[in-house]
Amino acid sequence: MLAEIKNEPPGAYFVGRRYYKTEYKFWGFVRAAGQPWSSAKLVVLNENEKLAPDRSMGRLGADNNFEYKLQGYFSGEPVYEPASNGMYPEFKLKGFELRSQTPAPIYRELGATDPERRIIAHPY
DSSP: OHHHHHTSOOSSOEEEEEOOOTTOOOOEEEEETTSOGGGOEEEEEEOSSSOOHHHHHTOTTTTTTOEEEEEEEEEEEEEEETTTTEEEEEEEEEEEEEEESSOOOOOOSTTTTOTTSOOOOOOO
16 A cells, blocks of 8 residues: 555645445545545545536445545535534545545454444544
8 A cells, every 4th residue: 555655646636535434424535645544634525516426426335445536625614524523624526537446455443444334434
């Protein structure tokens, strides 16, 4: 995983890992290109300009744990997510490109990517 990150081409883009949970409305983790997953932020997507990948496929959560190259930016605005009673940064999505359907693991907790488990794991 660390070798993959070091080999990422530089540029003004982000890397996103879908983190689908049935009960929650956040999208997943987003980090700057070339940065470790420990720096990633759990975000809520603003889809006013571009629909999230799974929503554009018409299959909510079908891309759980997929990795994407994302175009967009952090708005600086927090978004309230009621199921977790938490505030998350808003990421304004402008575009995406699928990088992997089977990326390297980034969570320590067993079952972290299970959509039915009500845990919020964080990447290491």
